[in-house]
Amino acid sequence: MGDVTPRFGNMKALLGLVAGAGASYGIYKLISFKRNKKNATGENLGVKGSQQSEVKIQPGSLLARVSGLDVICPRPADTASGDIIHQSPDNLEPQHLKMLLSCLQTSNNPSDRCRILLTLGNSAAFTVNQNLIREFEGIHIIAGFLSDPAPEVRVQTLNALNNLCMNIQNQEQIKVYVPQVLELIEMSPVNSDLQLGALRLLTNLSVTDKHQHLLKESVTLLLSLLVVSNEALQVQTLKVLVNLSSNPDMMDDIVQAQGLSKHRAA
Template identity: 80%
Template sequence: MGDGSVVPRLGSMKALLGIVAGAGASYGLYKLISGQVFKKTKKNPHNESPSVKSSQQGGIKLRPGSLLAKVSGLDVVCARPDDATSGEIVHQSPNKLELHHLKILLSRLQTIDDVSNRAQFLLTLGNAAAFTINQNQIRELEGIPVIAGFLSDPAPEVRVQALNALNNLCMNIENQEQIKLYVPQVLELIEMSAVNSDLQLGALRLLTNLSVTDKHQHLLKGSVTLLLSLLVVSSEALQVQTLKVLVNLSSNPDMMDDIVQAQAPASVLLLFDERTSPAVLLRLLTFVGNLKAWRPSAQVADELRRKQDCLFRVMLDESSQLHSKLVRLLSHPAGEIQAQVARVLT
């Protein structure tokens, strides 16, 4: 068992503890899907975005029908005509992107000053990274540190696209060995960003992918308090992603000591309510089921009871109100929820 201390890093989240509760939450067990393809956004070819106009004024040749436009779904900046090393990016399917195309993208990304263009190039790399061959090539080109460098970009939209690109790259086990180095920075983004922001959502998606297997879950053991605090103050979309991470962690018995010792707002119990959407309850019950599968010794249970506001006291101790809330959910109109509650109570 751990040293029994929990040092929460709540930052701006600390002021949110114990505030709103009762917002819906949900969780779906995450499946690592290789070859995910992002939806392409179509733009009116007769309308030019500000970034396109500024790029043209800067002397960069634009190719609306180029590979980059096909991959990202946006007008993008192509190589300068006088750049002899860049070559021409030809029309082809993103899953057949060649090595020199990725070299161009990564090289140009590091020299772009315009915010919209930086976000655009990261979007293109992220979409390309939906394919295994590109995931490997980006790693071999040392592109992961390049992309991760934009996690500290001043522009929020650039940070969001960097997270999205890393999220796709994270679907590759070998890439995870590099991406895990940026977990502290990703957690800081969650902690310091506005609640329900795209930054928080993108960061949680990345942590979901990284925590699918138990190999890197230990990197998140100090973040459970932050996740539980976020769970009670965020919108349903963010609660879903938060619970995905929590369920991944709670499925690992080696993580349970850290989870049950984490500080938890008592208001999290208000989520176990008939007014919460069925999708939310099913996923929340999965998390609780994982917790209840853990059986501490009498000595460990006594130690945990002495920890103020820890998750064990809030959800698992005999004094917890969770049991009575679960019993009331046995009469939920959705049969699937009734069945899940019955399994948890067994």
């Protein structure tokens, strides 16, 4: 009960700051205007890539069983002696995860990459798989697709990292990608799935105060999103800000960011 009162007070203070967040609008729009052109180019590349022909596989493959989508994942000839066992996400064998990560690295089709990432994300809902993916260097492999030309691949990458982020040990590796995740928020169209996926990841990463300092420079951006975004994005943004406001050391950064925004707007 003793923890509830200070958190409620922090929430009230945060909501008071949100009321004046309109001053951040011009800053955010300026960032978006300059960078959306660059993002649009990346999206065009993704659309072009997704138009490539896809190879269909028989129903019931590992990826189709886990993700619910039919996908193709070429396998080396030397694995022909053993087919992939059909498993549910909570019962995948280590070799299955290794194969998925290998397929992800070698796939040239954005649609296939999306489905593999979806499968890995589903499997990462379970602690045993979270640990295995980390041990197989899978976090860095997956995070490498944060810069994929196809926006739908970047969305699935964020979703997979979001599930992996539920593991404290995994957070130590994921935290290094925070600047890249924040850049995705800045560069992506407002109210896009990319922004929502990035905010969900930041929400999980900021639940404890261990990594909250990584978001100090992003408070102005978060306040701006409350002005220009839709309800779904506003709710997710508030979750991040509430996490930050629970840390007394972060409240000063929130206040200063708000004051700086008003000064620049004037």
